[in-house]
Amino acid sequence: MLAARASAARSASRIARNFATVVDTAGVKVAAVDNGEPTSAVTFLVKAGSRFESKPGVAHALKGFAFRSTSKRSFLGTIREAELYGGVLSSSLTREHLALTAEFLRGDEAFFVDLLSSFVASAKYTRHELHEFVAPVCEAESAAAFANPATRALDLAHLLAFRAGLGSSPFASSGTHISEVDVKAYADSVFSAGNIAVLGTGIGPELLQKLVDQSLGSGLSSSTAPTSSASAYFGGESRIDAHGTPETLFLGFGTVGAPTAELAVLAAHLDPTPSVKWSQGLSPIAAGIPVGTSVKTVLLPYSDAALFGVLIQGATAEGVKAAGKAAVTALKAAGEVKGEELQKAIKKAKFTAASATEGRDGLTSALAAKVFGVSTNSLDTTLSSLEKVDASAFSKATSSLLKSKPTYVAVGDIKALPYADELGL
Amino acid sequence: MVGGPLGLSLAPFITKNRTLYRWVKPVANWYADLSGYRKMGYKYDDLLVEERDDVQRALTRLTPREHYDRQFRLKRASHCSVLHDILPKDQWIKAEEDVRYLKPHVESVEKEDLERKAWENMVIERK
Numbered sequence: 392m393l394a395a396r397a398s399a400a401r402s403a404s405r406i407a408r409n410f411a412t413v414v415d416t417a418g419v420k421v422a423a424v425d426n427g428e429p430t431s432a433v434t435f436l437v438k439a440g441s442r443f444e445s446k447p448g449v450a451h452a453l454k455g456f457a458f459r460s461t462s463k464r465s466f467l468g469t470i471r472e473a474e475l476y477g478g479v480l481s482s483s484l485t486r487e488h489l490a491l492t493a494e495f496l497r498g499d500e501a502f503f504v505d506l507l508s509s510f511v512a513s514a515k516y517t518r519h520e521l522h523e524f525v526a527p528v529c530e531a532e533s534a535a536a537f538a539n540p541a542t543r544a545l546d547l548a549h550l551l552a553f554r555a556g557l558g559s560s561p562f563a564s565s566g567t568h569i570s571e572v573d574v575k576a577y578a579d580s581v582f583s584a585g586n587i588a589v590l591g592t593g594i595g596p597e598l599l600q601k602l603v604d605q606s607l608g609s610g611l612s613s614s615t616a617p618t619s620s621a622s623a624y625f626g627g628e629s630r631i632d633a634h635g636t637p638e639t640l641f642l643g644f645g646t647v648g649a650p651t652a653e654l655a656v657l658a659a660h661l662d663p664t665p666s667v668k669w670s671q672g673l674s675p676i677a678a679g680i681p682v683g684t685s686v687k688t689v690l691l692p693y694s695d696a697a698l699f700g701v702l703i704q705g706a707t708a709e710g711v712k713a714a715g716k717a718a719v720t721a722l723k724a725a726g727e728v729k730g731e732e733l734q735k736a737i738k739k740a741k742f743t744a745a746s747a748t749e750g751r752d753g754l755t756s757a758l759a760a761k762v763f764g765v766s767t768n769s770l771d772t773t774l775s776s777l778e779k780v781d782a783s784a785f786s787k788a789t790s791s792l793l794k795s796k797p798t799y800v801a802v803g804d805i806k807a808l809p810y811a812d813e814l815g816l
Numbered sequence: 817m818v819g820g821p822l823g824l825s826l827a828p829f830i831t832k833n834r835t836l837y838r839w840v841k842p843v844a845n846w847y848a849d850l851s852g853y854r855k856m857g858y859k860y861d862d863l864l865v866e867e868r869d870d871v872q873r874a875l876t877r878l879t880p881r882e883h884y885d886r887q888f889r890l891k892r893a894s895h896c897s898v899l900h901d902i903l904p905k906d907q908w909i910k911a912e913e914d915v916r917y918l919k920p921h922v923e924s925v926e927k928e929d930l931e932r933k934a935w936e937n938m939v940i941e942r943k
Contacts, residue, residue, distance in 0.1 A: 465928065471935045519877040519921075 413762050416600045417607040418584030420762045423591030423599045424754060431593035432494040432751055435507050436759050439581035440487035441561040443617045448563030449577045450484060451533070455525035456574060457482035457491050458506075462513040466520070469506060478503055484561045486549070487693060488759065489581070500594055504602040511582050512610030516575040526569070533562040540639040540802040541702055543631065545689065551627040552645040552698055552798045556619045579612060586616035588762040590755050622647055622696035626796030630805040638711045638803035642718065642816060643689065643700015644792045650692035652740075652776040653788035654699050658690040659743060660728060660736035661701065661721055673735070675724065676701075679717025684710040686718060694763070700798065708807035715814045723815075726789040729782035741777050745770060821870050821922050845911065854909040855902040856893040861918035862886060870929060874921035882917055 444450040478495035493503040550558040591599040624645035665672035684705030691698045705711040799811040
């Protein structure tokens with residue numbers, strides 16, 4: 392068996408870089424790329440993120456139910472068998488997608504694809520599993536996530552920026568009451584034909600199609616998937632009291648529609664993360680950051696909206712305020728950037744876009760965008776669209792961004808942290 | 817206990833044979849009535865041996881309503897015991913009310929335990 396695997400890996404490594412084509416199999420879209428990796432990964436990507444949820448917290452609970460008992464095998468059986476094969480099972484939830492992933496050695500595809508499809512098609516959602524395992528884990532996950540002030544600030548920023556839909560958090564707030572009936576109803580609606588994509592890396596597309604067809608068959612319901620109304624941007628200001636954590640500010644803006652190249656260039660232009668260790672970086676914000684304060688640009692693209700902003704964290708409220716002022720000044724002056732400066736930002740944005748597709752996660756998210764028809768862009772078109780950004784388009788995009796109402800969140804010592812108007816927003 | 821948390825039972829064998837089932841069923845009904853637990857307001861599953869880890873785990877899986885009703889029946893029956901009396905006839909548990917509400921949970925817990933035991937004692941063979 393080992394010898395067979397080794398030879399499979401060798402022959403696969405001879406195959407040049409492939410591009411995935413999307414095929415409809417058993418009601419789901421299947422796409423796979425085999426670049427000759429020594430291991431394979433299969434992801435069932437479901438449009439079941441928190442923006443689609445029917446009741447707050449139900450998407451998080453469904454994520455918690457991943458790999459629990461199905462009509463085919465029990466929870467314990469799933470874990471022990473996966474361990475015997477040396478595979479890794481994981482689930483993750485974003486605002487838009489629920490991803491169920493199995494990573495395993497080449498040659499074990501049949502078992503892991505069957506495991507993933509049996510969860511999608513026939514999970515049991517029992518009451519005792521919810522109370523004994525899922526609810527406590529969800530509670531702990533939320534508590535851990537919200538203990539981080541940056542996560543908390545971004546979560547609240549989404550709520551202010553997009554309200555319903557994208558505003559709903561992938562973390563259930565504590566005390567949320569979810570019953571197994573709610574989870575089952577949500578699962579039935581999202582695990583339907585046309586709402587699931589199967590993405591493979593390190594596995595041939597024909598093989599994956601065959602396995603999905605075998606294991607899923609006609610197991611999917613044809614119920615209509617939940618839809619989320621198109622995102623709209625609102626903006627607003629909010630403050631949360633917190634102690635013992637870094638003082639945190641988020642100031643940003645949202646855009647509606649597919650994320651543009653100009654926004655990526657703006658993020659690259661402002662990002663003060665230095666390219667060389669122990670240096671200050673050439674970003675216009677970098678000079679104004681006091682010691683002990685960190686500034687990061689945040690660009691979170693979604694299918695029909697994007698949240699762009701600056702996340703500032705520091706030990707003292709004064710430091711955060713100074714860095715916030717520097718960030719707002721730089722943001723307002725960004726429109727006049729041209730020539731060398733702009734080219735530098737474009738290069739940085741291009742590198743970020745290109746290096747994001749390097750790893751397995753990047754490859755999967757690129758495939759996901761393609762499969763769900765969000766963007767048919769390959770890396771080349773993304774890079775060329777970044778290249779096409781010129782000074783006039785950039786300054787127009789920046790000024791229109793600044794015209795909208797800002798999203799402003801302060802987490803920490805709310806008596807000392809500045810208000811949005813104090814920073815000049 | 818021999819035969820797991822539910823004890824030994826001939827029922828699976830008897831229900832498989834239709835003739836035997838038709839003969840035994842009236843006797844079983846008569847016997848269940850005669851044993852008198854329904855007159856104390858018990859259901860059969862209230863009498864399961866509960867001083868075991870697996871049955872205790874099964875009890876946590878009851879819905880809050882089932883749990884409350886079970887506690888009520890136990891309390892009412894112990895009151896009967898204090899009074900050395902049975903309940904008034906209108907409060908007796910009827911045959912159709914005497915459902916096995918705990919049995920499925922006990923069975924699933926037992927199945928889980930057996931499965932865990934099997935996985936823990938498995939022998940891996942290289943193919």
